[in-house]
Amino acid sequence: MALSRRQFVGAAAGTAALAATGTATAQEEPDYGGWFDDVSNYDGTVDQRGQDTVTITVGAQGNNGAFAFDPPAVMVSPGTEVVWEWNGEGGGHNVVSDGDGPLDSGDPVSEAGTTYSHTFESEGMFKYVCVPHEALGMKGAVVVRSGGSGGGDSDGGGQQQGPPANPDYGGWFDDVSNYDGTTVDRTDADSVEISVGAQGNNGAFAFDPPAVRVTPGTEVTWTWTGEGGGHNVVSDGDGPLDSGDPVSEAGTTYSYTFEEMGVYKYVCVPHESLGMKGAVVVGGPLDGGSGGSGGGSGQEGGGIELSGPQWLLSGSVLLAFFSPLLFAFAMRRRQSGRPPQTSEGGELRRATGPEPVEEAAETEPAVELGHDEYDPKGTAALVAFYFVLIGLLWVFMYFVEFLGRVSIIG
Amino acid sequence: MVFVDSYPKTSKLVRSEFLVSFIALGIGALFGVIQALHRTGVFRGFVSSADYYTILTGHGVLLALVFTTFFIAGLFAWAVTNSLERELPQRIAWSAFWLMLTGTVLAAVSIIGGIVGSPSILGHDLEADVLFTFYAPMKAHPAFYIGAALIIVGSWIAGLAYFKSLWEWRSENPGERIPLQTFMVLTTMLMWYISTIGVAVEVVAFLIPWSLGLIQNVDPLLTRTLFWYFGHPVVYFWLMPAYLVWYTILPKLAGGRLFSDPLARVVFVAFLLLSTPVGFHHQYTDPGIPSGYKFIAMTNTMFLLLPSLLTAFTVVASVEHGARQRGAKGYLSWLRDLPWDKPAFAGCMLAGLMFAAGGFSGMINAGMNINYLIHNTIWVPGHFHLTVGTAFALTAMAISYWLVPQITGKKLRQRGLAVFQPYVWFVGMAVMSNAMHRAGLAGIPRRTAEPTYDEFAFEGVAGTVGEMRLQIAIGGFLLFVGAAMFLIVMADTLLARRGGTLSVNSNIPEPLSGPDHSPRILDNYKLWTAIALLLIVIAYGPPLASMVADGLFAPGSPPIPV
């Protein structure tokens, strides 16, 4: 099965090289009918055809938390085994087909390392959700389509041209603050250095550069800056990178020589949730490609974004801010021309200076009560009532509400 | 002569402080109604649930920190000037204002960053979804912490202006008792100086360098403890100005005289002594703090009830005196013979009434083990909306009706709205707060955008959960209307023309029992400050020592941006 697929891919590589891209854009992005409208980490379909197994992370960062599949939309060849792998974040997740469909991983689980796989034989579009987090946007789709293009990290050797000019990272860099949207091109170098513990993600929690492209056979060396605590370099999902337990010492190095083409995503495990992630793109760039939307947009699209309808929130704030003034101005108009009243008519106006103003007259008490003539009987009655009320409420709250429940002992 | 003509410079200062305060009130109130509609599920269209927390941070900071501090600065400036009969030292007072305003803008901008996509400014994301309590290891943009620090430092300088005024007055009036209003202002400021040490250390020594990346870890328990060292006395920073109004102005509004000046001084000294060594009652359920210290905090807190209970008696007695002077008879019918149609009076009375209820829920909060019942549930916001949200806020609004004409020289406009506004606020608060208390008993949490969970359902204790949610939404909406009414009155008055005869009179009659009846030792600030510091050393010394014994930054946590 695998062999015939490889052969097929190899044969198609020639034609594919001309027109294919890393994503399915050149072959028409599948029409999901709005399925991904509320999925924050959806960034086009990742074309993973030509691979035996494709891994999808369950609990990736997205949708205001770890409530995403990564990649959410993937295209595979018939006969591919898709493996969903839980990263342990975001609570309990599952993988269940939308409507009728073959996917059902069972009850939600949260444990990292859990896997669920399904081999897709027939072509089609298979939408699925994580049931408890569907409302947040935790949805995905597998499009099974024959045909092929580059961009896999499996065997295939020199027949494939490599990942496209703008690889589609599928939202990988959404929470990486030092990713500026570009993949640094170091294809001219024999060895490439990436610093570990560069400034980013609110601290020294970044790889610099986070996305870099090299030619196959290049040795990439990660060098620790000594900042940001303990770091490591570990592949995301299956992958060859593993520098071991986190270390913090400046000058530590870890190297790996990349032979196979592909996109190798990796993280620093303890700081992954802060955004300490990177990717090494081996091979390419393929010409004639317009990747997805520039491969995993950075933190913000560069403009000001508002969640919720923009006009509603900003409109209310502005309205609230100005409404008292607007109202007052409206009142002013009605009353303009009417001079302020003075207590006696016809007072001399000053030639210069502010309008004169005076206070109301002091009111004399009807009955004068001195210190020795006054006993606050009413107050005494009120505070006595308050005393009794508080006492009763306290007893009720303490002995009925509080002690009536399971309590902490010792 | 009207205050604005006697003291034009200080009047300008008070107007500026009030302007900032009222703007913060408006935006904070809008955020409040957005929250009320969102978390009850009535309308979630304004923001996403994730951005709810930005709104919540804005609501807390703008109302509990900006609205309050600026209003109090204005009120105190008036009170000191009025009672010492001299203008404040202007340079000091104005630098305080500008410093606080700069801090406010910094903090506000970093908070608002959270709903406009958190652009990266100077290497950090501009957001501060850390709420009013900004617990580490959650981290906001450094500008947030710097802004908070500037507001605090500005308030210190404002206090300096009041003290300088007193010293100048004293050199001209040797041997005289400090006038009551100034005494209250200075006692409050002394308490404030002592209590802000905690949050100043937390922010300046730990959070600012940590958010800038200059230090790697902070100890979350230590920073939390330093915050709550400040976090309880800050409520007295809000309450004591309200007491100043109730003790010195409310009796006159009722047509009476203050029942006892000496007792008022005793109450304020008690607050100076006891406000700070009670902070652990906000940390009853914290690990890492031995329960012995929690017990001490509990007994201190319970005794802190005493000055408030005494205030209840003195203030009500003073108001009753006013009713009696109007000719009222009977045990309770005198309540009718009071000027309930005067907005300043009605507002203060309703605020005081609500405070009595808030006091009770506070007693439950303070009760160490019974705190388990309601800790971090929505009962807690139910409590503090009664206290800071009404006892302080409604008193502030009410006294503005009386004070703003005097500092502007303009008659109060929109009187119809003003008369009704305190009642709207009272009803809205009664509906919202009582629902919050009941919902808290059902276990519904506070600070939560959508308090429904997949794994279980809440059960109402008295009434269903749905009913409680609806009441919170309705009450919150009414409060928003009440705030809007107040702001309309203020805006219309501020834009009006000067002149004419005001409907308010500033004369404050002598108390029934005057300052000459109170022991001189009450005015001995040095003594009371020393005792206050001693009590703090006893309550906080050993626990803080054990927290820093294993290292100032250990057990440490790196910043986690939100």
Place this chain on the structure above:
Amino acid sequence: MQVHRFEKVWLGAAILLIVGFIATIAYGSVGVGVGMVGDSGGQISAEAVQNGNTGTQFDDPGVVKEDGQYVVYVVARQFQFSPGTGDTPIRVPAGENVTFRVTSADVVHGFSVVETNINTMVIPGQVSEVSARFNEPGTYGLICHEYCGAAHHTMGGSVEVVPPEEYDMQQENIDQSADDAQAQEEADQ
């Protein structure tokens, strides 16, 4: 200083009320035995909790039996309890003393069992240790009630209290020390 006699009476009443409150609380503490969360849980490295290499049971949270006592190790993180959230409720037997040890892998969380007084903060670097005894079987809700980030409102769970006869340690996949396993088998016969 002159104090009106009414006010003196009120002062006395107020002090009485305060003393009454303190006495009730002391009774709850000493008499009924309600304990306050203290520092008995000790400290721990939050980073190690996040990485799962503390060298304690927190690396594999759940219910264990230590010295004949049921102990529930819970790790709170953004945004779930392990165990507790979703399909992994905390399961404990009714009628037995159960000790919860809860810590955080990242920020400050809360741990509150709804409709009980089991309510504690979870602070990174510290371990919250609280014991309780559920007399009746049933399911209780579990919530994080301290704001911990953007999805704080999703952080919930449940505690299932199971009748002791139905509570089988083996079935619960709970670790046991070798001695306990022996004793359990003998007791079961």
